[in-house]
Amino acid sequence: MLKEKVVVITGASSGIGEAAALLLAEKGAKVVLGARRVERLEALAARIAAAGGEVVYARTDVKQREDLIHLVKLACERYGKVDVLINNAGIGPISPLDELRVEDWEDMIDVNIKGVLYGIAAGLPVFRKQGFGHFINIASTAGLTTSPSMAVYSGTKFAVRAITEGLRQEAGDNLRVTIISPGFVKTNFVEAIPSQEIRGELERYRDKNAIPPEAIARAIVFAMEQPADVDINEIIVRPTAQA
Numbered sequence: 001m002l003k004e005k006v007v008v009i010t011g012a013s014s015g016i017g018e019a020a021a022l023l024l025a026e027k028g029a030k031v032v033l034g035a036r037r038v039e040r041l042e043a044l045a046a047r048i049a050a051a052g053g054e055v056v057y058a059r060t061d062v063k064q065r066e067d068l069i070h071l072v073k074l075a076c077e078r079y080g081k082v083d084v085l086i087n088n089a090g091i092g093p094i095s096p097l098d099e100l101r102v103e104d105w106e107d108m109i110d111v112n113i114k115g116v117l118y119g120i121a122a123g124l125p126v127f128r129k130q131g132f133g134h135f136i137n138i139a140s141t142a143g144l145t146t147s148p149s150m151a152v153y154s155g156t157k158f159a160v161r162a163i164t165e166g167l168r169q170e171a172g173d174n175l176r177v178t179i180i181s182p183g184f185v186k187t188n189f190v191e192a193i194p195s196q197e198i199r200g201e202l203e204r205y206r207d208k209n210a211i212p213p214e215a216i217a218r219a220i221v222f223a224m225e226q227p228a229d230v231d232i233n234e235i236i237v238r239p240t241a242q243a
Helices: 013-026 040-049 067-077 102-130 151-171 196-209 213-224
Strands: 006-010 028-034 054-059 084-087 133-138 175-182 236-237
Touching: 006 013, 006 067, 006 102, 013 028, 013 040, 013 054, 013 213, 028 040, 028 067, 040 054, 054 236, 067 102, 084 102, 102 133, 102 151, 133 151, 133 213, 151 175, 175 213, 213 236
Parallel strands: 006 028, 006 084, 028 054, 084 133, 133 175, 175 236
Antiparallel strands: none
């Protein structure tokens, strides 16, 4: 089902994006990888190529609309189409609102919301012209509920849910739209948290309870493998132990 599909992935250099790239390439998809850390993209692309997979990559900062346009254009030029665009890039420097870390708030808005919108803006004209395509937006269970220190991060993920549902309703008969909301995943997410106390608490929770990014990669594959007339709209994947 996935052989020969062309899949564009943002935030592909680590975590969920990296796991998805490896699994999709293993299943025969052609992966087009975007992230800011070029050296990690190079290493990942080398692993995929060494295993016989097809891969290209480009440095991509999702805060820059032109970077998303370039990444989608690269996929079209190299492989002639785009079947799936996975808007995966996201950041979470969470903190209590009283700390007034406004620059962190702006970064989360720029990456988590505008980055998804820029991905949609780059992919949607291509999908319309082709007559097929699948957006997969990676959100978070923080888009379902919130807690202290999570207000802005949760707000961005609630926004992704609203944008994704609006896109689904506008997509029509030929385009598919999926949102995947992971719970706690073993990634480097907590490294960006400025508070040592909050970071330490979440690191301990992660090390005890979090699920591997491969679990989310499998959810992505599940959504992609459905027949063209079946649209998996929403998947929530949590650790069993997560409240």
